[in-house]
Amino acid sequence: MGFCRWIWDSVDVANNQHQQRLLMSYSPQGKMRQMRRLRFCVVALVVMLVTYWFIFGDEDSVTTRSSPVTPPEWAEMCEFLERKWQGSEGQIADTGFRLRGIAIGFRHGERSPLITTYDREGCLPFREEDRKDFQQYRSLVSSDDFQFFLRHDKMFENFAFAPSHSECSPGQMTAEGALQHVKLGNYMRKKYSSSSIFAPESRLNVFVTSSPFNRTYQSAIAFTSSFLYPLRVTIPQVFIRASNFTFMCTSRDCQCYPAKQWRLQYEEEHAQYFRERSPEHLRVIAAALKTHPNFNKTIDPFQMIDVALGSYICRRRALPCFGKGNCLDYGFMSELVKETTIRGQVMYDEQSRYIAQKLQLVEAYGVLYHIVEAVEKLRRFAHTNIIQVFSGHDVMLAPLLRVMGVPFVDPPHYASHIVIEFYEPIISSSAKDPIHLRFIYNGVDITNSISFCESHTKEAGLCPAQQLEEFVQKRIFSLLGVSSLRDICDIAAQ
Known part of the structure; x- marks a missing residue:
């Protein structure tokens, strides 16, 4: 009434x-x-x-129309474009050192799950301003000037320069994924464009490498468009090389043909670990989650995380419900990430039980080998500076960090990046080792955490490059009882 x-x-x-x-x-x-x-x-x-x-x-309308609040750690996993970045990259405060170059390795931008269905409109950028930015970006990379600036390996001949503006397709990068690397390139340019790397009296050598996948090739292009293309007066042209696999090797000296098979074995052992050693309550929930059609092919936590990110969290949709009154929540998702992080380290440490350590030493070797190459060139050519770009995957970053002894969340989030800065003393150029290194992961200086740098970072917090060379050339494979990559890969290939 x-x-x-x-x-x-x-x-x-x-x-x-x-x-x-x-x-x-x-x-x-x-x-x-x-x-x-x-x-x-x-x-x-x-x-x-x-x-x-x-x-x-209408339950469906709630799911599709709402944009639920995403916990900060998951906004970081998606690398939402509105997130603010602050990092320690760039010339150090000590004016006694000159910056001679950088190497950056990054994971590709946000993508659709590897296990998913095609969706024509589901991957449209969330914000209107990002939709406009992506259209401008596509116009830029389609222009004659940019396509003259950027050359590429024949392997990429039939690859699209940019992802679709709205389509979701299994394993393909989204428009927001490309914009993440435009953002990263802008960030890096602001950090380094006024540094001595681009000094007019020096020659600048630029090397860009991508794994042979659409998402990494497109990430390399997006990064290049905002980091290097605006500096085209200094860098008239860039060439993207294709690596032989996901670990970024472009030389016969770092190739290891059995590594592809080892990677498949590692993924099988991942799933086995989850079935046999992970907490029971995680396995029970994971089994129930498989009743949901989007998760019915997932057998490993990495796959569950992948589907949750690509179909819900990064699309800013509510997490789904399944079974009778059960709903996926961020508490369970965070437990999964904690478990995959622990699992990765345990499997690496238990080398006699799993393939993990052998595989990841080989996978890390590719990038480290090319960084050592850069150090040697900087020593030989005093007026040459270097930029190296490695556009790869979580399975490029994770082995690098693990082999160097750096704790990290596994999997590394979209657009995660590790930067190595190359310095030399301005005055004492005749020092025993004129090249020094600084390592930064996602904006945080991790030099003191690097296993081969720990007791050597006395001068300006830098690591003598000689420590890296000794590790790569002599010690990296000693854990396996061998002295070289060939000892591992040639024997395995026989």
Whole structure:
């Protein structure tokens, strides 16, 4: 009755004869007025209920229209474009050192899950400003000037320069993924464009390498478009080389043909570890989660995380429900990431039980080998500076970090990046080792955490490059009881 009274009073609020109507309610005319009033209340109630159901009652509309608040750690996993970046990259404060070059290795941008269905509109950028930015980006990379600036390996001949603006396709990068690397390139340019790397009296050698996948090739292009292309007066042209696999080797000296098979074995051992050693409550929930059609092919936590990111979290959709009253939540997702991080280190440490250590030493060797090459060139050519770019995957970054002894969250999030800065003393250029290194992961200086640098970072917090060379050339494979890459890979290939 309170609801009807509210409706009727609202309609009659301007009527100054309200009291008179109440007095007439006992007359025949009053009863008719009461009936009309009751019918009006019923109709109004029905209209409001239907409206409420239309807006709030359809479960699907809630899932697709709402943009739930994403916990900060998961906004970072997706690398939402509105996140602010602050990092320690760039010339150090000690003016006694000159920056001679950088190497950067990064994971590709956000992509659709490897296990997913095609969706024509599901991967449209979330914010209108990002949609406009992506259209401008596509126009840039399609221009004649940019395509003259950027040359590429024949392997990439049929690869698209940019992802679709809206389509979701298994394993393919999204428009937001490309914009993440445009953002990264802009960030790096602000950090380094005024440094001595681009000094006019020096020659600058630029090397860009991508694994042979659409998402890494497109990430390399996006990064190059905002980091190097605006500096094209200094860098007239860039060439993207294709690596032989995911670990970024472009030389016969770091190739290891059995590594592809070892990677497949590692993924099988991953799943086996989860079945046999992971906490039971995680396995129970994971089994129930498989009743949801988007998760019915997932057998490993990495796959579950991949689907949750690509289909829900990074698309800013509510996490799904499955079974009877069960819903995926961020608590479970965070437990999965904690478990994959622990699992990765345990499997690496238990070298006699798993292939992990042998595989990841080989995978890390490719990037480290090319960084050592850069150190040697900087020593030989005093007026040459170097930029190296490695566009890869989480399976490029994770082995690098693990082999160097750096703790990290596994898997590294989209657009994660490790930067190595090359310095030399300005005055004492005749020092025993003129090249020094600084390592930065996602904006954090990790030089003191690097296993071969720990006791050697005395001067300006830098690591003598000789420590890296000794590690790569002599010690990296000693854990396996061999002295070289060939000892591992040639024997395995026989």
